[in-house]
Each structure stands twice: as structure tokens, then as C-alpha cells.
Amino acid sequence: MDAKPPEDSAVTRRQFLRNGARLLAMTGLGVAAGGLATRSTGAATVWQIDPAKCLRCGNCATKCVLEQSAVKCVHAYAVCGYCQLCTGFFAPEPNALTTAAENQLCPTGAIKRTYVEDPYYQYSIDEQLCIGCAKCVEGCNRFGNGSLFLQIRHDRCLNCNECAISRTCPGDAFRRVPVDHPYLLKTTSR
Amino acid sequence: MLRRLKFIGALGVMLLMALLVSAEQRFPPPDFENGYSLPSTSTPAARQLWLQYGDTAVFLAALGTAVWLIYKKRSRRGVFWLSLFSLAYFGFYRKGCICPIGSPQNIVYGLFNPGYAVPLTVLIFCFAPIVVALFGGRAFCAGVCPQGALQDLVLIKPIVVPPWLEHALGVVPYIFLGAGLICAGTGTGFLICRYDPFVPFFRLSGGTFILTFGAAFLLMGMFVGRPYCRFLCPYGGLLRVASLASKWRVRVTPDTCTQCRLCEQSCPFGAMREPPSPETNPKWLRAERKRLGWLLALLPVLILAGAWGGSKFSPTAAQLNPTVALAERYARQQIHPVEYGLMTPEALSLQRAADNPAAILTQAADLRRRFALACALFGGWVGLVIGVKLAALSVRPSRTDFEPDRGACFACARCFTACPNERVRLGLAPAAQGAEPL
Numbered sequence: 001m002d003a004k005p006p007e008d009s010a011v012t013r014r015q016f017l018r019n020g021a022r023l024l025a026m027t028g029l030g031v032a033a034g035g036l037a038t039r040s041t042g043a044a045t046v047w048q049i050d051p052a053k054c055l056r057c058g059n060c061a062t063k064c065v066l067e068q069s070a071v072k073c074v075h076a077y078a079v080c081g082y083c084q085l086c087t088g089f090f091a092p093e094p095n096a097l098t099t100a101a102e103n104q105l106c107p108t109g110a111i112k113r114t115y116v117e118d119p120y121y122q123y124s125i126d127e128q129l130c131i132g133c134a135k136c137v138e139g140c141n142r143f144g145n146g147s148l149f150l151q152i153r154h155d156r157c158l159n160c161n162e163c164a165i166s167r168t169c170p171g172d173a174f175r176r177v178p179v180d181h182p183y184l185l186k187t188t189s190r
Numbered sequence: 191m192l193r194r195l196k197f198i199g200a201l202g203v204m205l206l207m208a209l210l211v212s213a214e215q216r217f218p219p220p221d222f223e224n225g226y227s228l229p230s231t232s233t234p235a236a237r238q239l240w241l242q243y244g245d246t247a248v249f250l251a252a253l254g255t256a257v258w259l260i261y262k263k264r265s266r267r268g269v270f271w272l273s274l275f276s277l278a279y280f281g282f283y284r285k286g287c288i289c290p291i292g293s294p295q296n297i298v299y300g301l302f303n304p305g306y307a308v309p310l311t312v313l314i315f316c317f318a319p320i321v322v323a324l325f326g327g328r329a330f331c332a333g334v335c336p337q338g339a340l341q342d343l344v345l346i347k348p349i350v351v352p353p354w355l356e357h358a359l360g361v362v363p364y365i366f367l368g369a370g371l372i373c374a375g376t377g378t379g380f381l382i383c384r385y386d387p388f389v390p391f392f393r394l395s396g397g398t399f400i401l402t403f404g405a406a407f408l409l410m411g412m413f414v415g416r417p418y419c420r421f422l423c424p425y426g427g428l429l430r431v432a433s434l435a436s437k438w439r440v441r442v443t444p445d446t447c448t449q450c451r452l453c454e455q456s457c458p459f460g461a462m463r464e465p466p467s468p469e470t471n472p473k474w475l476r477a478e479r480k481r482l483g484w485l486l487a488l489l490p491v492l493i494l495a496g497a498w499g500g501s502k503f504s505p506t507a508a509q510l511n512p513t514v515a516l517a518e519r520y521a522r523q524q525i526h527p528v529e530y531g532l533m534t535p536e537a538l539s540l541q542r543a544a545d546n547p548a549a550i551l552t553q554a555a556d557l558r559r560r561f562a563l564a565c566a567l568f569g570g571w572v573g574l575v576i577g578v579k580l581a582a583l584s585v586r587p588s589r590t591d592f593e594p595d596r597g598a599c600f601a602c603a604r605c606f607t608a609c610p611n612e613r614v615r616l617g618l619a620p621a622a623q624g625a626e627p628l
């Protein structure tokens with residue numbers, strides 16, 4: 001190595017600058033990380049839909065990054081009236097109160113109607129079939145008790161850094177919730 | 191007809207009941223007599239916290255292994271297998287989500303939106319690769335980043351990107367970083383995540399636009415080494431700067447460089463640099479210094495001009511924010527009403543604005559103010575990036591050997607075996623072919 005002295009000093013000067021920059025950067029990162037870590041609760045968050053804000057627009061069926069949306073309809077049984085004429089189950093003006101496909105509101109037939117006792121029927125969702133289109137939710141909320149509502153199902157959701165549905169939600173219904181309380185379930189109709 | 195009447199009758203009864211109990215439930219939950227018990231709503235758990243800490247541990251271990259493979263083992267094969275593992279784990283298994291590339295957005299979002307606490311895992315994912323880069327260069331890009339690994343895999347025949355293009359496109363990551371950070375800071379969204387071309391491949395699903403975008407990058411990646419990394423990745427931009435100050439550097443040769451030029455073409459990413467010719471004409475040197483001086487003096491001007499241009503741009507940029515866009519649509523609707531279909535997202539959001547216009551309008555006004563500041567900052571940032579790039583072009587490199595550029599090198603270890611001395615070290619060539627050890 002026969003580098004000339006001026007170059008040598010240039011090299012050490014650069015070395016010095018580099019060390020300084022590294023020290024500065026490490027201090028900056030340390031301060032930032034420390035500051036953020038004290039504010040960080042440690043608890044990670046996941047996305048969830050606030051059922052009180054959902055306007056049942058239908059975006060949840062199509063805007064999720066997954067082919068099969070991670071949003072599904074869920075049922076708060078304690079809120080349900082077990083109505084014979086369920087406005088979440090039946091299309092408006094059904095021909096008959098039977099489970100024939102043309103009477104149903106759900107495009108995929110995901111709601112199961114089972115007789116409990118006169119005149120009550122239980123409605124439950126088959127999540128394999130539900131596409132999260134919110135048609136039943138709208139029917140149930142407009143005319144019924146509002147016991148059907150949409151939730152992100154965390155066995156499906158990828159917990160995207162930015163939920164793709166939240167960007168287009170007209171009700172601004174999406175928010176981050178703590179990972180140990182990942183659902184916003186309905187306990188009353190409103 | 192009878193059925194219709196029955197239905198209307200039933201509806202009437204329902205409405206009556208609804209009125210009676212309107213305060214609580216329209217239809218009071220029944221008291222069952224046959225012992226029916228209410229099913230409970232299932233709540234499948236989210237990915238457990240300890241698993242997320244597991245991810246972080248795997249991440250740190252991979253980062254450490256990368257450094258060890260690059261500096262101690264000097265093994266391209268090792269780096270390759272590590273990157274395949276990372277592609278499988280962080281890419282296809284974790285679906286590309288939790289990744290350092292988007293994490294600066296979370297940090298900035300957390301700084302400006304007090305309701306959001308940046309999770310510890312995100313902090314680690316964001317800072318650990320930068321700290322490593324400050325000491326040992328872009329080990330993260332070499333062995334841990336699934337996006338980088340995917341591009342490395344598809345590379346078949348690298349072509350040389352002309353230097354002027356390389357330098358010009360080289361500023362794009364910083365501009366993208368700036369745009370991503372102002373969007374995050376104003377709560378507008380996570381642009382960097384939205385336009386990540388490879389995550390849709392990891393998930394095997396995505397919209398047409400992003401899939402086309404990703405496919406274009408993969409196609410390009412067959413002939414241009416790591417196009418996303420070099421010309422778009424904002425986190426790569428951060429690592430590039432951090433590596434400039436790195437303590438240790440990736441060296442082609444294990445001991446001395448004999449200037450044999452055998453490694454000259456070995457970097458598919460155009461990171462290999464020649465040592466400058468030792469005989470420098472003092473006249474040129476003086477001219478170069480002068481140019482550098484001028485460029486440095488120009489820097490504040492560029493920043494100010496950028497800030498000015500940025501603030502001009504702020505009303506347009508603010509419309510990226512859904513709330514601002516809604517407020518503007520609501521205001522337009524008062525003048526030129528547009529009919530939207532029943533129950534469409536457009537109609538429903540307008541209805542929400544109409545229900546409480548004051549809330550939306552004040553929120554939008556506040557956001558516009560934030561955007562005015564953010565856009566000025568962004569403009570200034572763009573000015574700074576361009577100015578620094580220009581100035582950096584006229585700084586003389588200080589290397590004496592053939593060596594990769596600190597910032598541009600992904601530390602992939604491809605070039606090592608091009609060096610005859612390395613081949614001697616590995617026992618692939620007789621010692622006579624190499625240089626004498628010092």
C-alpha cells in the first residue's frame with residue numbers, strides 16, 4: 001500500500017466523519033427507540049370493525065386483500081329476537097317463510113334457520129359460506145334487533161399493516177384494538 | 191294475495207312491537223320454555239403475542255446469521271440459503287406482513303397520532319437492520335428481506351444500468367420515503383405498504399393493479415438486478431445511508447487487492463467501484479472542489495424552492511386523505527348534487543357527512559393544515575435529496591482497492607469468489623495464482 005500522505009489524511013478524515021456519523025445515528029436511534037418504547041404499551045393491535053359505525057355498504061366483501069374476505073357476519077344471540085319473520089334472513093316480501101333459496105336475502109345461503117319452539121327460530125351463520133356482504137346485517141339492523149353484524153375474523157385476517165378495507169369504509173368503522181380483546185361484540189341492539 | 195296480506199300484517203305487528211319496546215330491543219329476546227340455551231358467538235383468537243415475539247426472535251437470529259455468513263464465513267451459498275429461508279418464513283409463511291420496509295410509517299404514525307402506540311415488535315423490526323447497517327452494511331438486504339430474496343431468485347441475466355440512469359433513479363426511494371412518511375404522519379394511509387409489489391405474491395392474492403405492478407417488477411428483475419431494491423424501496427434508502435457510516439465493510443478480497451480487475455463485472459447490482467486513478471491533475475481537483483462548493487451553496491436554495499413548490503401542491507395532496515376527500519365531496523354536493531346509487535359506499539359516506547357536517551368539516555380543516563406543513567416539509571426533503579445527490583456525485587471516492595460502494599452493496603457475497611485471493615483462501619486455486627500474502 002503506497003498511498004500518498006494527502007490521501008491518507010483524506011482517508012482518516014473520512015474515517016473520522018464516518019465514526020461521528022455513526023455515533024450520531026446511534027444516539028438518534030437510541031433516543032427515538034427509547035421515547036417510543038416508553039409510550040409503547042407492548043401490546044400489539046389488530047384491526048376490528050366497530051359495529052356501531054358500520055353502514056353495511058358491502059365493501060367488506062370485496063376490498064379485503066384476501067380472495068375470501070376475512071370479514072364475516074356474526075350473531076349476537078342474546079340480542080336476537082328469534083323472529084319467525086327474520087328481516088336478516090328473508091328477502092323483502094318473501095313468497096313464504098320457508099328456507100327456499102328465493103326467499104333468502106343471503107346471496108350464498110350462509111344463514112341456517114332452525115326451529116326452536118313456537119314461534120321462535122334460531123339463525124346461525126356458516127362462515128365457510130358467508131362472504132361478508134352485509135346484506136343480512138342491513139336487513140337485521142333496519143327492521144330487527146340488529147343482532148347480526150360484521151366482524152373481522154382473526155383466524156382468517158392477516159392483520160395487514162394498513163387494512164385495505166379500512167381505506168374505503170364509508171363509516172370509518174375500522175380501528176385497531178388490543179390483540180387480547182380482538183372483537184367488538186354487540187351486547188345491545190344499538 | 192293472501193300471502194302478501196299476511197306479510198303486511200306481520201310487518202304491521204312487528205312495527206307496532208318495535209314502537210312499544212323501541213327504547214331497548216324491537217323484539218324482546220324470548221324466554222324459552224324448552225330449555226334451549228343461547229349459543230355463544232365464537233371469537234377465534236388473533237395470532238398470539240408470544241408468536242409475534244417468536245417472529246422477532248427469528249428475525250434477529252437471521253440478521254445475526256447474515257452478518258456471520260458475510261464477514262466470518264464469507265459464504266455466498268450460506269447467504270443464499272439464508273435468504274431462501276427468509277423468503278419462506280417472512281414471505282410465504284408470514285405473508286410479508288410485519289416487515290421493516292413499511293415500519294418507518296408506523297413510527298411516524300405513532301409520533302403524530304397519540305392514540306397509536308407503536309408495538310415493540312415494530313420498533314425492533316424497524317431499528318435492528320439499521321443498527322446492523324451502521325456497523326456491517328446491508329446484511330438485512332442480503333439475507334433477511336423476503337422482497338430482496340425474491341428478486342435475487344428471478345435474476346438470470348443482469349444488464350448494466352447506465353450510471354446516469356442509476357443515479358437519476360437512485361433518488362426515487364427517498365422521494366417515496368418522504369411521501370410515505372407524510373401520508374403516515376397525517377393519518378392518510380400507509381403508501382409504502384400499499385405499493386409493495388411483492389406482498390401480493392406472498393399472499394397469493396391481490397388486486398389487478400398491484401399484481402401487474404409486481405409482475406412488471408419480477409420481469410424486470412430477470413434482467414436488472416433487484417430493481418425494487420435499487421430504485422424504489424424506501425427502507426433500502428435508509429439502509430444505504432446508514433451503510434455509508436458502517437464500521438466494517440464488505441470486502442471482495444480476504445486480504446490484499448492486486449488490482450487484477452477480475453471482480454470488476456461480478457456485481458449484478460452495479461455496486462463495484464474502481465479505485466480512482468492515482469495521478470490526479472491538481473487543476474481538475476481544484477475545479478472539482480469549486481463545483482462541490484457551488485453545489486453545497488445551492489443546497490439551501492433547492493430546499494427552499496422545494497418547500498415552496500411543496501406547499502403549492504398541498505391542496506391536491508390533501509385529497510389523498512379520505513376525510514378531506516369526503517369533506518370536499520360533501521361541499522360539492524351542496525352545489526352540484528350527484529346521484530349515487532342506494533346503499534353504495536359513496537352515498538353512505540355522504541350521508542354520514544350530512545348527519546354531522548361540522549365534525550367532518552373541522553376534521554378536514556385540521557387535516558388540511560397538517561398537510562400544508564407536511565407538504566412543505568416533503569418539498570424541502572425532495573430539494574435536499576436532489577441537492578445531496580448532486581453534491582455526492584462530485585465527491586472523490588477514497589478507495590484504493592476494487593471495492594463495492596458502501597451504500598449500494600447489498601452484501602450478497604457474489605463477488606467474493608471472483609477474487610483469486612479468495613479462491614486461494616478457499617482452496618479452489620493453488621497459492622501461486624494468488625498474490626503473496628502480506
Ligand code: SF4
Nearest residue numbers: 054055056057060169
Ligand atoms: S366497509 Fe365499513 S360500512 Fe362497509 S360493510 Fe364494511 S364495516 Fe360496514
Ligand code: SF4
Nearest residue numbers: 106130131133134136
Ligand atoms: S348476507 Fe352476506 S354478510 Fe350476511 S351471512 Fe350472507 S354472505 Fe354473510
Ligand code: SF4
Nearest residue numbers: 064157158160163164
Ligand atoms: S387487515 Fe387485511 S386481511 Fe384483515 S380484513 Fe383488513 S384487508 Fe382483510
Ligand code: SF4
Nearest residue numbers: 331335338419423426
Ligand atoms: S432494498 Fe428494500 S426490498 Fe431490497 S432487500 Fe433491502 S429492504 Fe429489502
